[in-house]
Amino acid sequence: MTDTTQYQDPEIIQRLLHSSRTVAIVGLSSNHLRASNFVGFYAARHGYKVIPVNPREEEVLGNKSYPSLSAVPEPVDVVDVFRAPAAVPGIAEEAVAVGAKALWLQFGVISFEGADIAVNGGLDVVMDRCFKIEHARYIGRMHVLGFNTDVVSARREVY
């Protein structure tokens, strides 16, 4: 299978956004102009506990950075990956080993091998989707900048 849409199920994405609290971001950069930093900043702002996983960083967005997923000393809900596709199978194995609930691969991080490893380990997989954009689509305010959320609903949201 080489179809990324099988890993873009709106139902799974919304369930993960609502039920997750801890997001380990693999490849999170301290450079505030990098996409990973935008996503980490946004996730923290919206109440997720962001755990940086990047051997090149000491601390990102005020949180200690760990050299690998296995080194993270607490449970992780979502493993969000900003790495080259070739690194994904190894990260997926670690994600299974640490008992994460989901493997989330950002735009362009396409690895069917990694996805298979995660699925076989019982994880949900999201591929070629941005954690920030999906949050902004369903829960946040992506619509205020004229983007197409594809959400049709006549319900009044209660905050």
Add this chain to the structure above:
Amino acid sequence: MNDEFKPDHTFGFHTRAIHAGARPEPSTGARAIPIYQTSSYVFEDPESAAAYFNLQEYGNTYSRIMNPTVASLEERLSNLDGGIGAVAFASGMAAQSAALFTLLTPGDHMVASSALYGGTVTQLKHLSRKLAVDLTFVDPDDLSAWRKALTDQTKILYAETIGNPAGNILDIEAVAVIAKDAGIPLMVDNTFATPYLCRPIEWGADIVVYSVTKFLGGHGTSIGGAVVDSGEFDWSNGNFPIVADPSPAYHELEFHETFGGYGYLMKLRAETLRDLGGAMSPFNAFLFLQGLETLPLRMDRHVGNALAVAKWLGERDDVSAVRHPAMNPKYCALVAKYLPKGAGAVFCFDLEGGREAGQDFIRGTRLFSHLANVGDAKSLIIHPASTTHRQLNDEELAAAGIGPGTIRLSIGIEDADDLIWDLEQGFARIGTQQ
């Protein structure tokens, strides 16, 4: 809050024309989309303000750059068009110039159809001079002409789905392939078709521009424009450092790297709209949203009436030609492919008898409004040789595809029988010297 995630469902065009971009306003529950008549927005705290200006968070800052009523229109239009988003502007011309300004730099080259709205031709020539961009016009029906016009500096191909006023139909898929092979985007003005009749993105176009003033608004009340992006174009392919490289106009932000498929629209809004300032008013956006709710209903009637009138004209001896795309053998296959629901409602016909006949004809009608617009619920009529093109002699008119006796109609949603009755009065007036 967790009961929101339901099994996925794909909503139809009519449903989305009413509901896309119109989730109920949470603090009041207002069902109609409120008109946010405000210049600016109070920030929650300094951190939020900073996050909005840094584009780290989606939020409102100032209505020159974004406004919730305008955003509803942008989301609805991009949803109907199959795009990832849109940016609205004060007019179609403002939208088009901003779309080009965002991706062109001095020394670039642009290839455009020669069969465009006259205002667009004027704008492209003006932009070309001011931006030092080379401009080549090609016959849009000649695919080899598009390919031959390409240079190493070519940055965009530009055409209209249905040409104004000659009714050329663009082979969108074929021209999109030429653009794709060259690593550049195809930009299409889809004003005459609207997303109900044709969605250029589905055929490979990258950017779609609109005069929202026309059929989208549909009632001739307001001026507005919009740019819709497919989100599919790879701005990091080496041809567009202006989009991909660190931007000096936004603290060295790399728009494509940071926002992916949303990068072009973010740049269009956060830099071009911010700096050129042609923002749509929230009141106009509200009227356009009202218009979009009935777009599919109106368009079915527009195209049905237009074809009925065109066929009636085609049977008359005193009409030398009816230039409705669906009646032109040259375009039948393209109409069937790209415009199966109808080839729009704006077309020309040629009167025997030249300029005087044209002017007499206009004097004879009373239901058709004599004015320089198209895409209104009301039927509209104009004689180009004595109005929009009156400075041209017969030879120059011919070069523009307009005869001395050419009449342009924009067919509205009245009763077709009444429109035909009114046109009969026009024919009866010819030669009466009144």
